[in-house]
Amino acid sequence: MDLKHKKVMITGGSAGIGKALIKELITQGVKDFAVIGRSQDKLNALTEEFEEVNFILVPGDVSKLNAIENFVKEVSNNWSHIDLLINNAGVVSADSLQEMTDEDIVDQININLTGLILLTKKALPLLLKSDEAGLMNISSGLGYIAKPFYSVYAATKAGVRHFSEAMRRELIFENIHVMTVYPTATDTDMMSSAKVDQMDSPELVAKKSVDGLLNKEINVILGGEQRIKDIDTNFNHPLKIDKSVKENYEAYKERTEAHRAM
Structure with a gap:
């Protein structure tokens, strides 16, 4: 896939992994981005940092239809098509299910999953007009291996994984490459309240993601060979993961007790 002169539509592109993806795509020759985000100030900052880029900046919350x-209307008014849709926006609230607020449950589902599905539906006609299109959905390592205190977040990210798989097969006769990215803990504002060491950089996640797109990979899994082994264990021998969680339960609880980025 040649990314030069492609038109990219991205959610959550004003910070973290989303912003790193914009940087990486610029190095591949992309000049046109449509970005939605909840902070107008952060959106405006993109134009100052990337002066050579043509931006369509739309303030908005993807949990709202x-x-x-x-x-989609703003993009349609400016472009005849899009070549790449990146569903990146996400929020997290870690807690036991009993203690998590109803609002945090609903918001995680609406932003991480429902909004992603609805935007894909609404943007699909624009993608279908591209000669060579891509759909990149950002899931999480927790979308493969669910951990305690992330029940709702993990459910949304597993939903992203299966949605991508279904769309890849639904669009099998179309010229749209569907892929999913599974970051591990990444050093972004979203992780600032979690007690985690040795996080990946957003730049690494972006580089691996774009490389995966160029190579037409369907899954980009961060975390190295050990993560691949853990995924296999979780699928074939889930009680082994349960045993590990039981042995480290208090550490999981301490690490996640303040993790909230909504």
């Missing part, structure tokens, strides 16, 4: 429709 009207914001999604407005985003």
Whole structure:
């Protein structure tokens, strides 16, 4: 896939992994980005940092249907098509299910999964007009291996994984490459309240993601060979993961007790 002159539509592109993806795509020759985000200031900062880029900047919350429709409308008013849709926006609230607020449950589902599905639906006509298109969905390592205190977040990210798989097969006769990215803990604002060491950089995640796109990979899994082995263990011998969690339960609880980025 040649990314030069491609038109890219991205959610959550004003910070973290999303912003790193924009940087990486610029190195591949992309000049046109449509970005939706909840902070107008962060959106405006993109134009100052990347002066050579043509931006369509739309403030909005992807948990809201009207914001999604407005985003697609703004893009349609400016472009005849899009070549790459990146569903990157996400939030997290770690807690036991009993203690998690109803609002945090609903918001995680609406932003991480429902909004992603709805935006894909609304943007699909624009993707289908591209000669060579891509759909990149950002899941999480927790979408493969669920951990305690992340029940809702893990459910949304597993939903992203299966949605991608279904769309890849639904669009099997179309010229749209569907792929999913599974970051591990990444050093972004979203992880600032979690007690985690040795996080990946957002730049690494972006580089691996774009390389995966160029190579037409369907899954980009961060975390190295050990993560691949753990995924296999979780699928074939899930009680081994249960045993490990039981032995480290208090550490999981301490590490996640303040982790919230909503």
